[in-house]
Structures are given as structure tokens and as C-alpha cells.
Amino acid sequence: MLEDGPSGQDDADGTTPEDAAAGPGLAMPAWVGDVRRLGAGLKKLFAAQLKLLGAEIGLARSGIVMMLFMGLAAIVFAVALGFTLLALAGWGLAQWFGSWAWALTVLAALQLVLLVGAILLFRRGMHWLTLPATRAELSTLAREAAKQGKAESEQAGEQA
Numbered sequence: 001m002l003e004d005g006p007s008g009q010d011d012a013d014g015t016t017p018e019d020a021a022a023g024p025g026l027a028m029p030a031w032v033g034d035v036r037r038l039g040a041g042l043k044k045l046f047a048a049q050l051k052l053l054g055a056e057i058g059l060a061r062s063g064i065v066m067m068l069f070m071g072l073a074a075i076v077f078a079v080a081l082g083f084t085l086l087a088l089a090g091w092g093l094a095q096w097f098g099s100w101a102w103a104l105t106v107l108a109a110l111q112l113v114l115l116v117g118a119i120l121l122f123r124r125g126m127h128w129l130t131l132p133a134t135r136a137e138l139s140t141l142a143r144e145a146a147k148q149g150k151a152e153s154e155q156a157g158e159q160a
Helices: 017-022 030-097 100-129 132-159
Strands: none
Touching: 030 100
16 A cells, blocks of 8 residues: 555556455446546636636626726716817807807807707607507408407398
């Protein structure tokens, strides 16, 4: 037993303590050792896969937080860019008209037209969300079913 290596195998003949306990005539088949090694390899593989999955979930969690903050930053920068472009448009109109009052009036009118357009498009989108064609089709089907049911009940009344 003292000459056994760290794997439990005797260096001299390659037998394990389990093989020695089975007796000299009852040796384990070679495929049993292969199956054991396969099982150990699969255990290591799945342990590594679980470790990788845990690391990726942690990275995804960090990514979501970063995406939210960067989305907020993008909104802030887009609004700032919009203000800058609006100021440049106002300055250009002031140069063209020669008056800040006219420039701001034209700019306000332009913004009012764009706002009304955005509101109308929003309302159109809200109308589409109500599924108008589907509602009309369902209404038609319900009316046809009611007519058919009424006709069938009249036929049943005449036969009785």
C-alpha cells in the first residue's frame, strides 16, 4: 500500500485497490475505467460551463446598467444638440431678417407646425393601435353569426 501512487494505482502492475478487492480472477473490464474517465470529464466540462454561465450573467447584468446610463446620456446629448441647432437656426434667421424679434417669431411658428405634425402622427399611431380593420372584421363576423342564428331559430320554430 505504501508503494501506491497518488492515483491509487500500483506502479508495478497498474491495478487499483478496487481491482485487488475484487480478487485475482475477477478483473474489471477496461471499458469501466473509460466510462469513469468519461464521467469525470463530463463533470469537469459542466462545472466549467456553469462557471462561464455565471460569469456571463454577471457581465450581462453590468451591461444592462451601462446601457441604461448610456441611453440616458444619449438623450441628454441629443437634447443639447437640438438646443444648439435651434440656437444656430435662430441666429441665422436673425442675420437674415436683421431682427431678433422676427427671427424668434418665425422659429416659434416653425416649432408650432412641427409640434402639430407630431401630435397628428401620434394620434394616427394611437388609432392604428386600436386595430381598426380587425375590429371591423370581428363586427362583421358577429353580425353574420347573429343573422345565421336568427334564421336557424326561425327554421326550428317552423319545424316544431
